[in-house]
Amino acid sequence: MKRFSCECGNVLFFENSQCLQCGSEMGFDPAMGTMVKLTPESGLKRCDNGPTHGVCNWLLAKDDTNILCTACRLNRTIPDLNLYGNLPLWGRMESAKRRLLATLLGLGIEVHCLNEDPVGGLAFDFIQTLSNPPVTTGYAVGVITVNLQEADDAVREQTRQQLGESSRTLLGHFRHETGHYFWERWFGTLALDHPLRVAFTGLFGDAGLDYATSLNRHYSQGPPLGWEQSYISAYATMHPWEDWAETWSHYLQILDGLETCEAFGLQLGAGSLEVTPFPKESATLPENLPQEPAEDQKFLTWLHRWVRRAPMFNEISASLGQPALYPFVLSLPAVRKLRFVHYVASEGRPKPQPAAVAANPVPVESTPPAPAPLATPEAKEQVAA
Ligand SMILES: [Zn+2]
Ligand SMILES: [Zn+2]
Ligand SMILES: [Zn+2]
Structure with a gap:
């Protein structure tokens, strides 16, 4: 999450409806992607779920015929x-x-x-x-x-x-x-021989596997031994759809988490030095997709910025008597899947079906x-x- 501030200099958080220092009415404007001050000149109004139920601080254009925000x-x-x-x-x-x-x-x-x-x-x-x-x-x-x-x-x-x-x-x-x-x-309607679908199958497996059978197997037998070597979570082993959903979720988690660290100037701690960097090969796209060595490197640098902070997160939560903030270990196959998600999310998004x-x-x-x-x-x- 980005770091927001009020014009009075006070720090604002994503959930705020008001600046606690100067009292300004505030809200999140999804069109601008930032917190803004709500004034008669702003051309904005509150989502009705804010004043009515106290569960939303998003804003929408005053002349919008909707009473609820996009969320x-x-x-x-x-x-x-x-x-x-x-x-x-x-x-x-x-x-x-x-x-x-x-x-x-x-x-x-x-x-x-x-x-x-x-x-x-x-x-x-x-x-x-x-x-x-x-x-x-x-x-x-x-x-x-x-x-x-x-x-x-x-x-x-x-x-x-x-x-x-x-x-x-x-x-x-x-x-x-x-x-x-x-x-x-x-992916749902992509032809099976579409390069993205082929790449998906290579990384996550055959999405056509019967879901009900996979689900039954998962809850009766549990995840396969050694799943940590290839998957981001035990649940991801159930079916290629679940592997994708877990990897997607993990990608967004790192994206949001790292943005927050950097917005607040959280520096790498001493513990960061002990983390072994992922090898280059772990960040290449499947062979049937256009290769992008420069983007691979950017992705790895981004990922390292996150995993090098992980020991610090976990030590801080231990100091506060809390469970680990980031209880995950990324295997090389999981990194390759994250790289694919990054590709799809940023530039290789198929035309929506x-x-x-x-x-x-x-x-x-x-x-x-x-x-x-x-x-x-x-x-x-x-x-x-
Ligand atoms: Zn203020
Ligand atoms: Zn709303
Ligand atoms: Zn699911």
């Missing part, structure tokens, strides 16, 4: 706010969602709501767990379903432990699920119902229903 318009279903406890849970969801969207805006990726773009848009359904049938977080044909209960720290931590995950965050969920959306839009007509639009889920039992294909079908 809130993505919501197709919001939780029942008459139910006690739902409002703060939803607020946390919205914060994480806006942070993801800000990272995408930084990449030049605009996401439109399904209402405005019925074939290529995206929608979010925030569903409380008590709904019947019970809901799991997942993605299907332009719609990301989010289990509201995931915003409850105790529930999310319990699920994290049950699944043996090193990290489980709301922001991670939003990044991961949009990974499925973008895969569908960018209409999500709704993408080949094999199969619902995917990233989380079994919390806390138990573990997911079954039947549960997955319920999500689709």
